[in-house]
Amino acid sequence: MNIAVGLISLFAxxxxxxxxxxxxxxxxxxxxxVFAVSSAVFLILASVLALRGKPRGRWLMLFAAILFYGSVLLQNAYLLNQADGGLLPAEKLTAAAVRSGLEIAINLWALLSAKTRRYFTDPDTP
Structure with missing residues (x-):
């Protein structure tokens, strides 16, 4: 999922x-x-490393996901705070902020679970 989101961001x-x-x-x-490209590329590369089972890959992927989705979350929160008199579509900004929060939560859940811990500590992992 992170790889697809990073690629879509790069294309956009x-x-x-x-x-x-x-x-x-x-x-x-x-x-x-530069920040947008760097964070998207970092998200893609860290996700590939994690999927390949590299020992530090999951921590890099978690950091990249928090950086990428957190920056989107902060941007939407800032824009929501600046919305005066309905000039900005508050519903869309709120939905984007919630979606970014969910992406962070999914990454935390997926990368900190017991199954993931076993995947990265098992010596038979490729």
Whole structure:
């Protein structure tokens, strides 16, 4: 799931960067683009390492997921706080914030469970 989300994010960033259809108001600042690309690539690479059973892979994946989804959660919370008089679609921001929180919870549950611990400590793991 994290790999798919990271890839979709990268494709969306590429579209925003190269598309002539996007307005100047939604162009990303260079620092924002670098952070977005870095966090998406980190999420993908850490997830691949975890799926391959690398000992530190699950901790890297957990850190990457918290960084990636946490930044989305904080962004939506900030925008919700700034919403005055219904200028921003509060329902969509709330849904995105809840979804990001659920993604963090799913990653915590999946990576800290007893089965996962056995997967990473079993010497027969590939």
């Amino acid at each position: 960033l590429i579209f925003l960067t190269v598309s002539v259809q996007t307005a100047g108001a939604i162009k990303l600042a260079p620092s924002t683009a």
